Amino acid sequence: MKPFAVIGAGPMGLCSVRNLSKHGIPCVGFEIHSDVGGLWDIDSPTSTMYESAHLISSKKMTEFAEFPMADEVALFPHHSELKAYFQAYAQKFDLYRHYEFGTEVLHCERSGDDWQITTRCNGEEQTRTFGGLLIANGTLHHPNMPKLPGDFAGELLHSSDYRDPTIFDGKRVLLVGCGNSGADIAVDAAHRAASVDISLRRGYYFLPKFIGGKATDAVGGKVKLPRFIQQRISAALSKFMLGTPEQYGLPKPDYKMFESHPVINSLILHHIGHGDIKARKDISEVDGHRVTFTDGSSGEYDLILMATGYKLHYPFIDRDQLNWDEFAPRLYLNVFHPEYDNLFLMGMVEAAGLGWEGRNRQAEMVALYIKQLAAGAESARKLKQVKRAEAGSRADGGMQYLKLERMAYYVHKDTYLKALTGHTRDLLKDYSVADTERFSANPAAAAP
Structure with a gap:
């Protein structure tokens, strides 16, 4: 079998190489940086990490099952702890030997049934043939930078440019958008800036990181409830613990809980309630340092930071090769x-x-x-037919996700994992006797 190429050495690239090598599939990984970690290595040229960033979900709900994080690691680890975690993961499963570091993938093109992949390392380019391609370079690298309605005379940045809160010292700051990164950055700014305003065009649901001393995402995690009940309970919990967004002067969400990703941050509400951060409406006009909002109010700012998310970005392959339609590629189960x-x-x-x-x-x-x-297994031929017939199916579980670019590849977790488990079990049934014996000796290796 010709080797498969894997682009990226972040968590997705690493577990891709891990599984390919575990199942005896030759592979070569390409990473533009000098080490593994991807987004979580703040020194990587493609990382959009910032100094104060921590994991949004708790470690037990996020870690690889076969490689738990150490007990001494914080419940919501700092990015530096996660960088060390991925380095240890790569060492544990001998993944470094599969990677070519300091190597940028320039172009991927089909040649018959193979892939011709051109890379650049130390200024030298080469093109090689691979039997397959796994693209795992992440989804949070290419900033979405909407155009402001006018010309701003101050400093304009995207959250991807943000590293250290000293950039806010003594400045009048306006943040645009309130996803999880935007909320984190607003809290950072509140401690350094002369003033901090945040402009929102739509409402968000907020959840605390802790309930009763436990991580919120671990509370009731073993009990599987219907989707609509999960939504109602989480919305009620948010209201009971934090109040409604409108009580803080923020827009009321015009959608149900989890139809967009909730903000796991109660500190921003704390600072809004204390007047450290002022909520603003959507921007209607920008003229010099003055920004006017849709309710007619206005303010003067030295710095605008756009916390407006990211776009899918695969610059090394033509869009038509990805069956890319509108916001995201149309694939079966997103893969x-x-x-x-x-x-x-x-x-x-x-x-x-x-x-x-x-x-x-x-x-x-x-x-x-x-x-x-x-x-030539029957299970693989069956999946081949399914993926062709159901391209664009992403296991949304009936969730009415917002029709936004950043939501185009969201799935319902339980529905998605059920589909993965079903296909994995079917594929395992056709395994050779030798592989079946190996899995019997080590059941964890075969866990779907």
């Missing part, structure tokens, strides 16, 4: 191309509570599909 059997978009998936283990299960399924398709 399988309908026509190509050796192209996989790894990690283009988001869901509340999916964690890295959910992505690891995705990588396990893909590795099994590659292996079983090569072996």
